Amino acid sequence: MAASTPRSIGQVLSVLKGDFPDISISKIRFLESEGLLQPERAPSGYRRYAEHDVARLRYILRMQRDHYLPLRVIREHLEVIDAGGQPPVPGPPAPAADGPGTEPAAAADPVAPAASAVSAPRLPPADPGPAAGSTGVDRSAVRKPPVRLTRTDLLRASGLTEAALTELERIQVVQPKRGTHHYGREALAVAVAAKRLAVYGIDSRHLRAFKMAADREIGLVEQAIAPHVRRAKGGPDVTAEVTQLIISVHAALLRIGMTP
Numbered sequence: 001m002a003a004s005t006p007r008s009i010g011q012v013l014s015v016l017k018g019d020f021p022d023i024s025i026s027k028i029r030f031l032e033s034e035g036l037l038q039p040e041r042a043p044s045g046y047r048r049y050a051e052h053d054v055a056r057l058r059y060i061l062r063m064q065r066d067h068y069l070p071l072r073v074i075r076e077h078l079e080v081i082d083a084g085g086q087p088p089v090p091g092p093p094a095p096a097a098d099g100p101g102t103e104p105a106a107a108a109d110p111v112a113p114a115a116s117a118v119s120a121p122r123l124p125p126a127d128p129g130p131a132a133g134s135t136g137v138d139r140s141a142v143r144k145p146p147v148r149l150t151r152t153d154l155l156r157a158s159g160l161t162e163a164a165l166t167e168l169e170r171i172q173v174v175q176p177k178r179g180t181h182h183y184g185r186e187a188l189a190v191a192v193a194a195k196r197l198a199v200y201g202i203d204s205r206h207l208r209a210f211k212m213a214a215d216r217e218i219g220l221v222e223q224a225i226a227p228h229v230r231r232a233k234g235g236p237d238v239t240a241e242v243t244q245l246i247i248s249v250h251a252a253l254l255r256i257g258m259t260p
Contacts, residue, residue, distance in 0.1 A: 006040070006048035015054060020061045026255065028057065034071055036060055036078060068192050147185040154183045158191035164204075168194055171208040221246065 007015065009025055016023050031037050032047075037057060039047045049057075056078070063069045063077065077087035149157065154174075155165060168174040174191055177184045183191075194207060225242050232238045 006050050007054065009047050009049065012049045012054055012057065016058065016061065019058070020065065023061065031057065031060060031071075034075075036071065036075060068189075070196065147183070147188055149183040149188060151181075151183070154188065154191055157188060159195045160191055164194070164198075165191065167204045168207065171204055171211065173204070173207045173211050217246070 009028055012028065013023060013025055028037070032039065037053060037060075039049045039053045042048050059081075060074055060078075063074045069077075080087045151165070154160075155162065158165075160168075165174065168191065173194070174183070174187045176182055176187070190207075194204075197203075197207075221242060225238055228238045
């Protein structure tokens, strides 16, 4: 396909899927409904995405994935781009990572609080690792760059107050990595989400309920897959595959349940 040939939404999905495994047609349409994308329409009514539309979508997805920027901040960046300027570069150099031999990525991986573009530590690039093998696990969706944040880093990156973080730790929704005083990627993701969810009235009480539900599911899943884990010892990572599948099921069920 020539570079100037407009693409259908399905073709755009195929182009981006390798770099953004979680992308979906519904997400692309959602970004369009938010005014971040404006693809042309063919006479038949179908969306037609030019190269600049694909590049714009790639930028949006990268800002969400690598920088955890909210759509409001991404929209501001796009307005700067549309005006012919250069968008802000979010993030200073990273602190030390979990493992040795890592280098800062060219694209930063900070988390900006929803209220501003306050910068956070930049993360090193991920090691893609070997192919997933017969399990079919997309390791690009499972393996992430290591994150090693101090408490101060986490507060700055998430925008949480000291009191809010203390409450999340009390209900064990956010915790340092086992045996350390540092916080990892999951703690960062939960802290950022908690800050943003609070705007919609979803507070620590709700998050505690989510945590309790997750703990119950973990027990059920561990019991169910135990024989498969034993048989696969030294082989495919059964736990990683099942975890990814359950995440997909949860996302699908939430979309189904909350779609008008």
